[in-house]
Amino acid sequence: MSVVGERPARVVGRALVRHDALEKVAGRTRYAADFGLPGMLHAVLKRADLPHARLLRVDTSAAEAVPGVASVLTAKDVPENTVWVDVPGQTFQVGALKARTNVLADGVVRYHGEPIAIVAAETEDAALASVELIDVEYEELPVVTDAEAALEEGAPLVHEQGNLIASWQLQEGNVDAALNATHAVVEQSYETQFVDHAYLEPEAGVAWLDTDGVITVRAATQVIEHFRDLARILRVPDNRVRVIAPYVGGGFGGKEDMTVEPYLALVVQRTGRPVKMVWSRSESLLAREKRHPMKLRYRTACDAEGRLLAQDIGIVADGGAYALLSALVLLYATTCSQGPYRCPNVRIDARVAYTNHTPASAMRGFGAMQVALGYEGQMDLLAAELGLDPLELRRRNFLEGGDTLAVGQTLDTHVALPDLADRVEAALGPKPEPSTRGRRVGRGVACNLQPYGRCVWLNDWSSAWVGFELDGTLVLRIGVPDIGGGQASSLVQLAGEVLGVDPAEVVIHIGDSALTPLTGTTTATRQLYMSGNAVLQAAGELREELRPLAAELLEAEPDDVEFAGGGARSGERHVAFRDLIAAAAKRQVPWHRLSIFRAPGGDAWRSEASWRGRVFPDFTYGCHAVDLEVDPETGRIDVLRYLAAHDVGRAINPQSVEGQIEGAVVMGLGYALSERVVYEDGVNLTGAFAQYLIPTAVEAPEIEPIVVESGEGVGPFSARGIGEPPVGAVAPAVAAALADALGRRLTVLPFTRERVAEA
Amino acid sequence: MMLELLLNGRRLREPVEPHVTLLRFLRDQAGASEVKYGCGEGVCGACTVFLDAVAVNACSVLAVQAEGARVETVSAFAGDGSLHPLQQELIERGAVQCGFCTPGVVLGSIEAVRLGLAGDRMTIRRSLAGNLCRCTGYGKIVEAVEAYRDGEGAA
Numbered sequence: 061m062s063v064v065g066e067r068p069a070r071v072v073g074r075a076l077v078r079h080d081a082l083e084k085v086a087g088r089t090r091y092a093a094d095f096g097l098p099g100m101l102h103a104v105l106k107r108a109d110l111p112h113a114r115l116l117r118v119d120t121s122a123a124e125a126v127p128g129v130a131s132v133l134t135a136k137d138v139p140e141n142t143v144w145v146d147v148p149g150q151t152f153q154v155g156a157l158k159a160r161t162n163v164l165a166d167g168v169v170r171y172h173g174e175p176i177a178i179v180a181a182e183t184e185d186a187a188l189a190s191v192e193l194i195d196v197e198y199e200e201l202p203v204v205t206d207a208e209a210a211l212e213e214g215a216p217l218v219h220e221q222g223n224l225i226a227s228w229q230l231q232e233g234n235v236d237a238a239l240n241a242t243h244a245v246v247e248q249s250y251e252t253q254f255v256d257h258a259y260l261e262p263e264a265g266v267a268w269l270d271t272d273g274v275i276t277v278r279a280a281t282q283v284i285e286h287f288r289d290l291a292r293i294l295r296v297p298d299n300r301v302r303v304i305a306p307y308v309g310g311g312f313g314g315k316e317d318m319t320v321e322p323y324l325a326l327v328v329q330r331t332g333r334p335v336k337m338v339w340s341r342s343e344s345l346l347a348r349e350k351r352h353p354m355k356l357r358y359r360t361a362c363d364a365e366g367r368l369l370a371q372d373i374g375i376v377a378d379g380g381a382y383a384l385l386s387a388l389v390l391l392y393a394t395t396c397s398q399g400p401y402r403c404p405n406v407r408i409d410a411r412v413a414y415t416n417h418t419p420a421s422a423m424r425g426f427g428a429m430q431v432a433l434g435y436e437g438q439m440d441l442l443a444a445e446l447g448l449d450p451l452e453l454r455r456r457n458f459l460e461g462g463d464t465l466a467v468g469q470t471l472d473t474h475v476a477l478p479d480l481a482d483r484v485e486a487a488l489g490p491k492p493e494p495s496t497r498g499r500r501v502g503r504g505v506a507c508n509l510q511p512y513g514r515c516v517w518l519n520d521w522s523s524a525w526v527g528f529e530l531d532g533t534l535v536l537r538i539g540v541p542d543i544g545g546g547q548a549s550s551l552v553q554l555a556g557e558v559l560g561v562d563p564a565e566v567v568i569h570i571g572d573s574a575l576t577p578l579t580g581t582t583t584a585t586r587q588l589y590m591s592g593n594a595v596l597q598a599a600g601e602l603r604e605e606l607r608p609l610a611a612e613l614l615e616a617e618p619d620d621v622e623f624a625g626g627g628a629r630s631g632e633r634h635v636a637f638r639d640l641i642a643a644a645a646k647r648q649v650p651w652h653r654l655s656i657f658r659a660p661g662g663d664a665w666r667s668e669a670s671w672r673g674r675v676f677p678d679f680t681y682g683c684h685a686v687d688l689e690v691d692p693e694t695g696r697i698d699v700l701r702y703l704a705a706h707d708v709g710r711a712i713n714p715q716s717v718e719g720q721i722e723g724a725v726v727m728g729l730g731y732a733l734s735e736r737v738v739y740e741d742g743v744n745l746t747g748a749f750a751q752y753l754i755p756t757a758v759e760a761p762e763i764e765p766i767v768v769e770s771g772e773g774v775g776p777f778s779a780r781g782i783g784e785p786p787v788g789a790v791a792p793a794v795a796a797a798l799a800d801a802l803g804r805r806l807t808v809l810p811f812t813r814e815r816v817a818e819a
Numbered sequence: 820m821m822l823e824l825l826l827n828g829r830r831l832r833e834p835v836e837p838h839v840t841l842l843r844f845l846r847d848q849a850g851a852s853e854v855k856y857g858c859g860e861g862v863c864g865a866c867t868v869f870l871d872a873v874a875v876n877a878c879s880v881l882a883v884q885a886e887g888a889r890v891e892t893v894s895a896f897a898g899d900g901s902l903h904p905l906q907q908e909l910i911e912r913g914a915v916q917c918g919f920c921t922p923g924v925v926l927g928s929i930e931a932v933r934l935g936l937a938g939d940r941m942t943i944r945r946s947l948a949g950n951l952c953r954c955t956g957y958g959k960i961v962e963a964v965e966a967y968r969d970g971e972g973a974a
């Protein structure tokens with residue numbers, strides 16, 4: 061289902077060099093922290109030293125007395141200190157609870173590292189010296205460190221309203237009856253951990269009062285539309301705040317909620333001076349939102365042929381100290397928890413609770429990836445129980461187009477899983493032999509599904525401006541923040557395709573909430589789908605608008621005019637855009653176009669009773685396989701081979717698709733094997749990059765991406781999103797390979813050397 | 820203290836506080852924003868520069884230790900319109916995503932090839948172990964270094 065129904069011909073599908081790569085490789089790209097203004101202040105945050113405490117006193121007098129300090133702000137100085145986000149689902153079961161966050165801690169701190177005060181000073185040294193002198197008197201409160209315990213009667217409260225943030229419950233068929241009457245039932249719990257995004261660029265930004273009186277914030281963000289939240293915090297009209305997103309040094313969901321923006325905007329409002337804030341790596345590790353840890357409980361039953369009959373699923377997620385996007389993350393987990401498999405009887409009880417940990421929020425995979433450890437683990441256990449090959453068992457259960465998930469969503473595009481499984485199996489070959497005595501080799505496969513595009517209840521839209529300069533240059537104006545995934549360059553490629561212009565000649569202006577048409581967030585694997593469709597629409601409409609004029613200049617029939625080679629042509633005749641646009645300007649034929657793409661909605665979110673049905677625009681599916689070698693003595697793991705197959709509908713830029721798959725798999729390997737933010741009684745102990753082990757080039761294996769193009773997807777030219785999907789299948793594939801090698805299944809992530817050696 | 824050094828061929832004379840790192844000096848005082856801050860603890864390699872032709876993490880060196888030295892950043896390898904062959908390979912092989920690690924990766928790889936530390940893929944990977952990248956999964960970076968090394972051998 062392609063929205064515009066065009067067939068790509070010229071530049072879509074080619075591994076074109078990204079337009080932003082040259083500046084980046086030369087070191088000329090100015091990221092958020094690479095920018096400055098004369099007379100700029102430097103701002104630093106005072107953060108909570110304890111995970112849960114009442115603030116008896118916050119004395120800033122000594123801090124203010126430090127020479128060079130321009131202002132010290134606490135909660136009382138923030139015009140609107142509470143940010144409310146109305147997230148669908150938090151009204152279900154929980155009542156009218158909205159996601160509440162404080163800009164600065166007011167009366168109570170709820171997690172280690174929560175911001176209490178902002179210091180702005182002439183120099184960074186002065187700001188750092190001043191912040192040390194803020195005197196905070198705490199009264200310690202009981203610390204909630206476990207999501208399940210948080211939901212028990214009488215548990216200490218993180219927020220007065222109770223510790224339940226959100227809950228999704230559903231029941232399809234009769235699970236109890238099916239569990240009793242089946243051939244095989246397997247039951248197992250799984251546990252995932254707190255994970256950091258660990259983008260290379262720490263959170264940063266610069267803000268100033270522009271000459272038009274608008275508070276302008278240039279920051280590393282995935283969401284320029286936080287300008288509205290900032291306006292609310294400052295209590296000014298929306299149009300008094302502008303957010304500019306430069307190229308971002310990695311996002312992965314961690315720059316989806318606001319980071320430095322509110323603090324910068326507050327200092328500008330208070331002082332009228334430009335200000336810069338750059339978080340240190342340890343601040344980022346300490347207090348930046350994390351991936352939700354989940355406790356998964358699965359009971360899964362199948363018949364003698366291995367066909368799934370029932371799944372009974374419990375999910376308890378740790379949402380940390382503030383709700384943020386927890387309800388949505390849990391919705392993704394709920395929707396995907398049955399895996400890419402048919403199952404007639406499904407019961408899901410999913411809950412997310414407050415604790416005194418760092419707030420958990422968006423991270424690549426967004427709830428849908430955590431549950432893969434559970435549903436794939438169950439498939440392996442059933443395969444073992446029945447003596448079937450794990451991939452064969454999966455083949456007997458794969459979803460097909462037309463099937464309906466337990467949440468009530470019917471799949472209206474092709475599900476390529478059988479093809480993906482065949483491709484992976486064909487590429488695998490025989491299992492390798494161990495390199496030395498005492499080592500063991502294991503092989504694992506895992507499949508997954510991941511939505512792309514935002515939940516349909518949110519009525520998503522994106523807009524794009526496509527037009528020409530009078531010299532014939534094709535220009536795009538589009539608000540998209542580019543976080544490194546090639547978001548902007550794929551749009552350039554799409555516009556070039558439709559209008560017949562070499563993408564290297566196209567100019568794109570991005571990421572400015574005041575000057576570029578808004579495109580929504582660079583999150584949820586939605587930009588290619590949403591903004592890609594918007595660009596396709598705008599460029600297509602512009603082409604049709606110019607066609608009659610081109611026909612006239614070419615003395616041809618409009619239908620015979622083709623847009624190619626940087627202009628329009630018919631037969632041997634060609635008119636360059638320079639001349640076509642000059643003629644258009646003279647004749648007042650419009651030579652630019654602003655279009656909005658509206659995602660087809662589902663039933664709008666209404667209430668508990670009616671939430672079932674379409675939840676997401678579509679899904680991307682994957683099948684991964686891994687061969688690894690384990691030393692059971694030391695727990696050392698070497699990944700020998702890694703295959704990752706995904707159906708991307710159509711690869712707009714095959715090189716970018718491979719890049720997304722390879723990067724996501726390595727991120728998934730870090731999650732599977734080493735990454736973990738460690739807390740002790742709520743205190744975050746992972747304060748240094750040296751303690752947070754992301755894979756280096758040595759741990760990362762060669763990834764072999766297998767890109768399948770089914771020709772079905774809801775993005776431009778039938779593309780499917782690929783930013784998040786490949787991260788999900790990794791941990792379950794590794795778990796399966798370890799079980800194959802060791803004869804014992806690990807169920808608690810990450811599978812560190814110590815845990816493997818103990819297994 | 821007065822610090823004198825040669826930055827990408829340009830002579831600099833600047834007062835500097837003794838506790839200031841070379842990274843902070845380069846970014847905040849010398850305008851070399853192409854040198855990135857990623858961790859400040861010598862782990863990520865985003866701040867890699869050549870100090871008298873040896874790759875170092877600028878966050879782990881004090882500015883005063885660079886007194887009289889020749890400091891080169893990635894900018895030394897990208898003049899107007901011209902690129903180092905490794906930079907060209909990185910672009911063509913899609914080894915640049917967010918690009919934040921790239922300045923460090925360029926210098927780290929040039930040194931690895933120069934010192935003959937880029938033999939097979941595993942040795943290339945070992946020589947890149949000090950340059951973290953969260954976006955690419957490293958595969959395309961390794962390919963680019965390999966291609967550059969082969970080009971060098973042929974030249």
Ligand code: FES
Pocket residue numbers: 855856857858859860861862863864865866867876877878879
């Ligand atoms: S900033 Fe120097 S190694 Fe990370």
Ligand code: FES
Pocket residue numbers: 260309310544914915916917918919920921951952953954955
């Ligand atoms: S390209 Fe983003 S960290 Fe390497």
